[in-house]
Amino acid sequence: MQRITIDLVSDVVCPWCYLGKARLDLAIAEVQDAVSIDINWRPYRLNPDYPPEGVDQQVELAKKLGGKENMDRGHQQLTDLGREVGIAFDFDAIKIGPNTLDAHRLIHWAGTESREIQEAVVSALFKANFEEGRNVGDHAVLLEIAEAAGLESKVIKTLLAGDADKDLILDEIDAAQKMGVNGVPFFIIDQKYAVSGAQPSDVLANAFREIAAEKASEQSKLN
Template identity: 45%
Template sequence: MSETSDIAVDVVSDVVCPWCYVGQRNLQSALDRLKGFGVAVRWRPYQLDPTIPPEGRGRQEYLITKFGDPARIEAMHDRLREIGAAAGIAFDFEAIKVSPNTLDAHRLIRWAATAGEDVQNGLVRRLFQLYFEEGANIGDHAVLLDAAREAGMDAPLVETLLPTPADRTEVEAEIATASRMGVTGVPCFLLEGRYALMGAQPPETLADAIGKVAEAKARGELDEAPE
């Protein structure tokens, strides 16, 4: 493949979505397979449940209210443990005590983008790990501040901004935009703003799709106005 400019991959996700964590790992595996062009990854916000209060809800109570049957919940967890293990994820659902509201986490992810793609990717990966493998409450500002510091962000600035309403409106607007675009579930991978892949696609599927878009871009086909 000839050299071409970066391919933009926007990932619409929520950091309390286990399938999004699988999608993040699969995307990284896909990128490791791709050569000859760059891929610019940007993480976009989505909230599976924006009605959760800022202090969060008890995890078990929340799951029972949402899914009802404890046996169904355990079956879901068993399936995710198996799929997660294949992606290198050690899901520890029993460690999760709080179902958080993720608006502040998404604000933090938005700020991380200004520090660079690697910083944002590192932060997103760490937030998934904190929640799903360590049971941390990622709605807690102290947890978010530690994650920001680990990712290489300006921790004093983050500490100043988190208690304020900074960028809440902007994040909510992005979530609304995703809904208007037809995003009804996550993860959703948007390639060059034109092509969408829904769900935690396997690495080979993601790599193939990104590669085909890169080839089309190199041929100038993406410069044509969409029909």
């Protein structure tokens, strides 16, 4: 079985990233008998200028999207697409637009434990923000998610209270932007192929099969 590694650049307040994750999960399930896929979650911030306490989400997003009508239209489209893959988007419930730096620190710390714990944290952050309207910039929310995923809450509380790994996260985002990542989700497959946007699951599954076949062909030439 061929193994593929995906570095997935995303932000937990990006609805297309949540949609992209759900579609990715379906694609992975589709090819699981032929291809093994490891995911490394990489940081990106859609709103780096938001203060630590966050902003009024409804007001700021309407400004960003050119008015409430445009925002509502976009939300309806995403709600319909989300329903197809089991996401119950509740955009009206999102009151605070958070600064996601601390959420990305938590994802990083989860990744130092295992990919499984990192996956659990990422899933919980997306769900908390988009389905439950919880503030994922709030340390209490982050601690609850960390503990539920199996992380040591006392350790995470201490880390969140300080500046641990802030520079590392910001440097990763800077490196991604210098590589040309200016929108998310962005998939970097085996450090060799790039796929941008929330692609349909069948498109991703076909890409994984083709990449796995190419790897198998390259390996057979070496033997």
